[in-house]
Amino acid sequence: MIRILLQRLLELIPTALVIVAASFALVRLAPGSPFSSEREIPPEVRQKLEAKYGFDKPLPEQFIRYLGNLLRGDLGLSTKYPQRTVNEIIANGFPVTLSLAAIALLWSLLVGITAGIIGAIRQNTVWDHVAMTAALVGISVPSFVLGPLLVLTVSLRLHLLPPAGWGDWQHVVLPGLTLGTIYAASIARLTRGGMLEVVRSDFIRTARAKGLSESLIVWRHMLRGGLLPVVSYLGPAVASMLTGSVVVEKIFNVPGIGPYFVDAAFNRDYFLVMGIVLLYAFFLLLMNLVVDVVYGFLDPRVDVS
Amino acid sequence: MNNNQQKTSSRNGTDESDLILGTSLWEDAWKRLRKNNMALASGVILLCLAVLCLLGPVLLGVFLGYDAHTQNLIYGPQPPSIQHPFGTDFYGRDLLTRVLIGAQVSLSVGFLAAMVAAFIGTIYGAVSSYSGGLVDSLMMRIVDILYALPYMFLVIILVTILGKSLLLLFLALGAVGWLLTARVVRGQVMSLKEQDFVLAARSLGTTSRSIIFRHLIPNTLGPVIVTFTLTVPSMILQEAFLSFLGLGVQPPQPSLGSLINDGANQMLVFWWTLVFPGSIMAIMLFALNFLGDGIRDALDPRMKT
Numbered sequence: 001m002i003r004i005l006l007q008r009l010l011e012l013i014p015t016a017l018v019i020v021a022a023s024f025a026l027v028r029l030a031p032g033s034p035f036s037s038e039r040e041i042p043p044e045v046r047q048k049l050e051a052k053y054g055f056d057k058p059l060p061e062q063f064i065r066y067l068g069n070l071l072r073g074d075l076g077l078s079t080k081y082p083q084r085t086v087n088e089i090i091a092n093g094f095p096v097t098l099s100l101a102a103i104a105l106l107w108s109l110l111v112g113i114t115a116g117i118i119g120a121i122r123q124n125t126v127w128d129h130v131a132m133t134a135a136l137v138g139i140s141v142p143s144f145v146l147g148p149l150l151v152l153t154v155s156l157r158l159h160l161l162p163p164a165g166w167g168d169w170q171h172v173v174l175p176g177l178t179l180g181t182i183y184a185a186s187i188a189r190l191t192r193g194g195m196l197e198v199v200r201s202d203f204i205r206t207a208r209a210k211g212l213s214e215s216l217i218v219w220r221h222m223l224r225g226g227l228l229p230v231v232s233y234l235g236p237a238v239a240s241m242l243t244g245s246v247v248v249e250k251i252f253n254v255p256g257i258g259p260y261f262v263d264a265a266f267n268r269d270y271f272l273v274m275g276i277v278l279l280y281a282f283f284l285l286l287m288n289l290v291v292d293v294v295y296g297f298l299d300p301r302v303d304v305s
Numbered sequence: 306m307n308n309n310q311q312k313t314s315s316r317n318g319t320d321e322s323d324l325i326l327g328t329s330l331w332e333d334a335w336k337r338l339r340k341n342n343m344a345l346a347s348g349v350i351l352l353c354l355a356v357l358c359l360l361g362p363v364l365l366g367v368f369l370g371y372d373a374h375t376q377n378l379i380y381g382p383q384p385p386s387i388q389h390p391f392g393t394d395f396y397g398r399d400l401l402t403r404v405l406i407g408a409q410v411s412l413s414v415g416f417l418a419a420m421v422a423a424f425i426g427t428i429y430g431a432v433s434s435y436s437g438g439l440v441d442s443l444m445m446r447i448v449d450i451l452y453a454l455p456y457m458f459l460v461i462i463l464v465t466i467l468g469k470s471l472l473l474l475f476l477a478l479g480a481v482g483w484l485l486t487a488r489v490v491r492g493q494v495m496s497l498k499e500q501d502f503v504l505a506a507r508s509l510g511t512t513s514r515s516i517i518f519r520h521l522i523p524n525t526l527g528p529v530i531v532t533f534t535l536t537v538p539s540m541i542l543q544e545a546f547l548s549f550l551g552l553g554v555q556p557p558q559p560s561l562g563s564l565i566n567d568g569a570n571q572m573l574v575f576w577w578t579l580v581f582p583g584s585i586m587a588i589m590l591f592a593l594n595f596l597g598d599g600i601r602d603a604l605d606p607r608m609k610t
Binding site for chain 2: 018019136137139141142151239242243247261268277284285288
């Protein structure tokens with residue numbers, strides 16, 4: 001197991017290298033520069049600034065230098081916030097974004113799997129129809145509609161939860177709900193579909209023939225089949241939760257990394273953009289690896305290596 | 306040459322061989338779709354919405370003199386009334402007109418972006434799969450790497466590079482959104498290319514290009530359409546996501562995303578500025594998802610969940 005994991009990790013290295021090169025090219029070949037602001041900067045100052053960040057060197061040399069720094073874990077300096085390094089900005093914002101995504105993930109798994117199970121074991125009953133229509137509604141109400149509506153009703157009219165901010169558990173509920181609902185809906189559909197796929201298979205019939213109790217069949221055997229599509233969906237889901245939190249962070253004024261990214265992309269804050277993109281990309285690669293391994297656990301027929 | 310693909314004939318060929326076949330894939334699918342009342346209702350709703358979006362603003366302009374841009378600050382925001390069913394916005398503009406134009410923008414960006422994605426993805430997937438071997442592994446490796454990049458962030462970078470114009474917006478969305486189609490088409494072509502009609506075409510001396518475009522791609526049309534119908538709502542969602550962040554359609558041009566953003570900022574006092582654009586957005590996505598599900602079930606009953 002550990003050998004397979006190490007092997008998979010080694011395989012990630014060339015992919016990671018290509019990702020670094022591609023995002024470097026994309027960010028650096030874009031027109032504009034971090035210093036082209038409304039105010040005209042005197043040429044001498046500009047020269048000094050470019051020297052400070054190393055932008056005066058030829059691009060290939062800059063790339064090698066960036067790679068070297070990256071290996072040492074140094075993501076460079078921000079040009080928009082000259083007093084701060086990219087590492088500092090990420091260290092401040094990313095844990096917030098990550099915990100928001102974690103809450104959303106928990107919520108979506110809890111609600112989604114429950115609804116999916118209900119839909120599957122009560123197939124074509126009222127329960128099923130209600131659960132699946134609710135799921136389709138959930139998919140159709142985007143976070144930027146749901147979020148403000150929740151603020152309007154729960155916070156501003158009913159005064160149950162704070163409308164914005166970050167700090168204690170009360171601040172987490174609404175953003176987590178807003179971010180997670182759309183995934184809960186997808187997970188419900190996937191769970192139901194996955195369970196119905198195995199419901200007529202031989203091993204379920206065998207389990208029934210053995211005289212296993214219905215609840216044991218559902219929990220031990222059917223759910224396993226139902227969770228397979230959910231597990232493979234988790235990789236892309238976590239990815240889009242992390243990027244989707246940009247909007248949720250804006251609505252609820254959460255001090256995550258999202259607003260920085262939008263800002264940085266516009267100001268051509270090269271190192272900050274690169275830093276955030278790479279952070280997310282590596283997180284995704286790792287996430288997909290974990291998903292593959294978990295998949296192997298759930299379905300012994302899948303060859304993880 | 307079409308005789309070679311009688312069995313899987315999926316193009317509405319004009320030659321007689323198609324007529325002898327009896328029910329084609331399309332007739333069969335249409336029959337199934339007709340039985341799906343919810344999907345049909347969604348289709349009708351979408352059609353009405355599209356007609357309303359096209360004619361509504363024109364009629365409102367001709368008969369009542371409303372337009373989406375002229376501000377009337379003295380009039381200001383008015384709650385819904387008979388003159389203004391959706392009320393007016395902060396600048397005294399008729400909200401119904403603006404929502405309809407916004408929905409028009411959303412629908413067209415959604416369809417065009419999904420078309421760009423389907424176009425790139427189909428050709429990429431077919432070429433990759435047909436070439437096989439090293440070319441195939443390399444091309445699919447690229448898709449894997451692009452999958453690992455945070456999608457929304459890539460679009461944001463592209464938008465900042467290309468500029469905030471409507472035309473470039475759907476290009477940016479489509480340029481990043483073709484990955485799923487490419488994978489689906491590749492999977493289809495993998496099995497198609499081993500079939501006899503391809504061998505026959507090749508032995509007749511048909512060029513690779515002609516085999517890909519005339520024989521393979523037309524046979525993948527079913528799955529491509531399924532992917533397309535499910536891509537449209539996600540493209541609409543992403544356009545609104547960008548506009549909500551102020552990166553998409555620029556004022557004074559309305560878009561559902563930016564209208565929702567405006568509404569969210571003033572929802573406590575002028576609730577209608579959030580509720581109406583938000584509901585139209587939700588209804589549109591709901592209908593698109595439902596219709597997409599219906600089309601998927603109709604074209605590929607095995608995929609039905």
